[in-house]
Each structure stands twice: as structure tokens, then as C-alpha cells.
Amino acid sequence: MIEILTTGLPNTVQDLGRPGHLALGVTHGGAMDRQALAIANLMLGNDPSAAGIEVALHPFRLRTHVDTAVAITGADCAVSVGDRPCPPWWAMTIRAGETLVLEAPRVGARSYVAFAGGLDLPPVMGSRATDVKGSFGGLTGRGLSRGDRLALNPAQCRLPAGGFGAALEERRGAAASVIELRVLPAAEFDAFTPEAQAAFTGSEWSITNDANRMGYRLSGETLSLLSPLELLSHGIVPGTVQVPPSGQPIIQLADANTCGGYPKIVTVIEADFWRLAQAPVGARLRFSAVSIEASTEALRANRQRRRDFIAARNLMVGEQRAP
Amino acid sequence: MVVGTPHISLAGSGALLLDGAKGAFDDATQELVWAVANAALSLEGVREAVPGMNNLLVVFDPLATDAHSVGGQLMSLWAATDAHAVVGTHHTIPVSYGGASGEDLAGWAAHCGLSVDEIVRRHVAATYTVAAIGAMPGFPYLSGLDPRLAWARRSTPRLKVIEGAVIIGGAQAGIMPMTAPSGWHIIGHTDVKLFNAEAELPVLLRPGDKIRFAIAGIEA
Structure with missing residues (x-):
């Protein structure tokens, strides 16, 4: 169980969306920065489409009522767990009673918080993404409010002591003007x-x-x-x-x-x-x-990067498990 | 064959828009759109087929197929598919015309130069066809409005038109499945639910369905 302490209504539960229903007038939806949410989930060993929180309005604070692990990706913002600051794009454990804080971004606009196991919410039309316009999905189809409590799916999540970070080549360097x-x-x-x-x-x-x-x-x-x-x-x-x-x-x-x-x-x-x-x-x-070829190639490269990331993460966690 | 060659354009690297429109909306073209939409779903790599008004958006996986191949197959389907009329379900939608939840009724009648009773009589006299579902979940684009009742959309959309509003936009009729912004005129209200995300079949109406409106009340 997690409890939302500070938020705004633009902050919503999102996953990778609900494709397949455009002909019913239902939009794909899902995380605006799909890659950031997918990587956050993969860092924790989740399915990339597990439900997390899209934070579009900072600061954002939550308290966990269980020992679990979180990964924060997306915007470059100051993050702390309890009294421990942590770098952007980081996965780490968080103990029951501790508070996670995301401050206003230095670079970027949207942060993603993934939880080991993912948020435990009922899928609607195949997805846990919040469709605010249609008022369904996520947490009863609305943005998050102070005091909201969300359950987590059970999970076994292995992380190195102190957690670990991810860095994506294309996101490196100072923000372009x-x-x-x-x-x-x-x-x-x-x-x-x-x-x-x-x-x-x-x-x-x-x-x-x-x-x-x-x-x-x-x-x-x-x-x-x-x-x-x-x-x-x-x-x-x-x-x-x-x-x-x-x-x-x-x-x-x-x-x-x-x-x-x-x-x-x-x-x-x-x-x-x-x-x-x-x-x-x-x-x-x-x-x-x-060109259309360049567009398709960029997509293919994204998919390959995700596969490489999974392989690298498995290697790291596997090594950590070794005696 | 009354339908000409469609125009195909890219909608990003993973979708094509097939446009069969030749000016005003045309029922025969729409029947072909529905048939090609159904057939397109069997093409390799195609994920979704979305009928619009005399056009069709086809979404595919660009890493499993490509725009050139999908485009060629869609052109073949357009030329060869039998546009038999879809046998849709008939629905009767009771409408409370006018009053607080049909605030444009009097203005609509005045615009068309008809009395309120006469314009309502004409609105219920027609049989409408669900041409497409889109924009918002479960929203039906209805063809079949008496041309005499057409009324161009508002120049400034309302930020909130409530669920159940029965509306007119240009030569089209519609019903709001949820509260949302809209530039269409509000002529009445129905309690019929068009969308429920939790239901096994989330939408009430499908392309090809027929609709008649019925008078539940008129308040001028």
C-alpha cells in the first residue's frame, strides 16, 4: 500500500495504454513518455507495461506502508527517499513509513514512479491507464488526490545494495535550448x-x-x-x-x-x-x-535498446545473486 | 461501381489514411469503408482499422510490414471488396426535446424557418445510420439528417456538453456518450447510455446500426 501525500490532478496512474479500441472511439492513452515508464518497470524486474504513476505536476510526495522498491525515471528532478537523496533514473528499496519526494524538474516535464510488482488496480478494456476524458481506468478514472491509497502487487525484486541507475545514450548531456x-x-x-x-x-x-x-x-x-x-x-x-x-x-x-x-x-x-x-x-x-525509412529505423533502434537493457539488467542482478 | 479511387496518405510511419471522399458524405462510399475496414484487419501486421466519414485509418506495426505494402493491399481491397450493406441493429432513442437540456431547440427551429413542433417532427421522421464511432468513446457520427435541418457548428465550442445531449453539427446528428467539449448544437436529451468501459461490450452503437429518435417530451 502506498499513500499519496502531495499531488495535483494532472498526476495519473498510467501503463503503456490500451491499443485496439480506436474504432470504438477509445484512445490508446498510456504514459506520455512510454520509454521512461517501460525502463522504470524493467529496472524493477516488472513487465514493462506494469502500472505506475505519471507525475506531470511537481512536487510530488508519497509514503509507502510496506517495504518495497521504486524506480524513478523521466524528467531530471531532485529525488529523495526518506532522508537519502538519489540520482535521476534510479531504482532503490524504500522501507515502510518512508517518504518519496520528487521536486520540480531541472530538465524535462514528466516523471515516472514504478513500484516492484506494479500498482494493483483492475484493468479496464485491457489497461490500467487513466482515461481522464472517459473517466475510466487507473484510480476510478481520475487524477490522484492527497490521501489516495493504492495497493501494490506482490513481488520479489532483487536490487544491488544502494540500488542502481540507468542512463540512456540519447538523453545524455545538457538540455538542448x-x-x-x-x-x-x-x-x-x-x-x-x-x-x-x-x-x-x-x-x-x-x-x-x-x-x-x-x-x-x-x-x-x-x-x-x-x-x-x-x-x-x-x-x-x-x-x-x-x-x-x-x-x-x-x-x-x-x-x-x-x-x-x-x-x-x-x-x-x-x-x-x-x-x-x-x-x-x-x-x-x-x-x-x-524519410519513412529513417522513422522506422529509429523505432527499430528503440526496440533493440529495450532488449539490450533487459539483458544488461538480468546480467547485473544475476551476478549479484552469485555467492 | 459508383466509388472512385481513394487517396492514400501517411499518418506517421505506422498508419495510413485511405480517403474515399468526393466532396459531401456519401452512403455508398461509407458501406465500402466498413467492408474494407473489416477486410484490412486480416492483413499481416495490421493492428487497427478505424472507419471515419468516407475514409479509413489503418494502423500497422511498421517493423512487421511497411506502408508501401499495406497501401497496395488496401487499394486492392478498395477495388475488389463487395460493399454489401452491413446489417446493423435498430435502436430507438427517446429524446426530451428543448428545455434546459435542449437549449438550442428554439434557435435551431428559427434558423431552419420551421416551428418547434415541425422541426422535432422532422427530426424523428428520419432513419439515421451510424456511419462511424469516434472522437470520444462511443460517439456516433449519424448520417441521414433531413438536409433542411442542417445547421453549421458553433463558431466557439462549448467547454461542457453533458452526457446524453442530442446534438446537430452541420449535416450530421449525434448523441454525447459523456460530458465533453463540443461545437455542436444541443436540441434535446436522452437517458440512453452509449458507453460503459466496464461492460463486456463497452459501446451500444456500431457502424451500420440504424437509429430512430422518439419524442419523450417537447419543451419549447
């Missing part, structure tokens, strides 16, 4: 003026206050169509960049509506979703075109 996102052209790309097409990849964009799990509204140059378009409603995927009549783009994200009607200029590639998940309000973005 401008976040680079790779894009593929979408259905109406050619319906935009040459000036709009050039401005889209040639200029910088910033994330406005209107930013949540459904999507981010951006501000920058005004993007115009060659002539007005009336589209019939159509299925859309996370990463879709729509341009409503205001000419200011919207990036659809994890909890996007399954259908939309605005013209679509590009789609951000899946391998870069984590960069968006970790981009705070006010962050500056720049888009660059890639």
Missing part, C-alpha cells in the same frame, strides 16, 4: 502554401499554456492553406500536427481524440514522442523532415 522533432508529411501537407511549408520546418515554435495529455497548442508563424478546406471527420493518431483556422498548429498526443477534422500538415515520428512528453510549457521546438 531548442527541441528537435522529426516529422513525416501528412495528408494535407501539399494543401498548405509554399510559405507555410517552409515556415513549418524553417522556424521555431513554442508550446503554449494550452498543453496537456490530449495535445499541445503551439505558437509561431501563421500557417495558411492554398484555399479553404472542409474535411470530413477522419481517424487520427498521436503525433498528428493539425492546423485549425487560426493557423497555429496543435500536436495531438497520448489522449488525443480518435477522430478529427482539421487539416494535417505532418506527423511527429513515434521515436520522438518522449521529447514532446518531456517538453514543458514555453519550450521551443523545431521540426525537420525525415
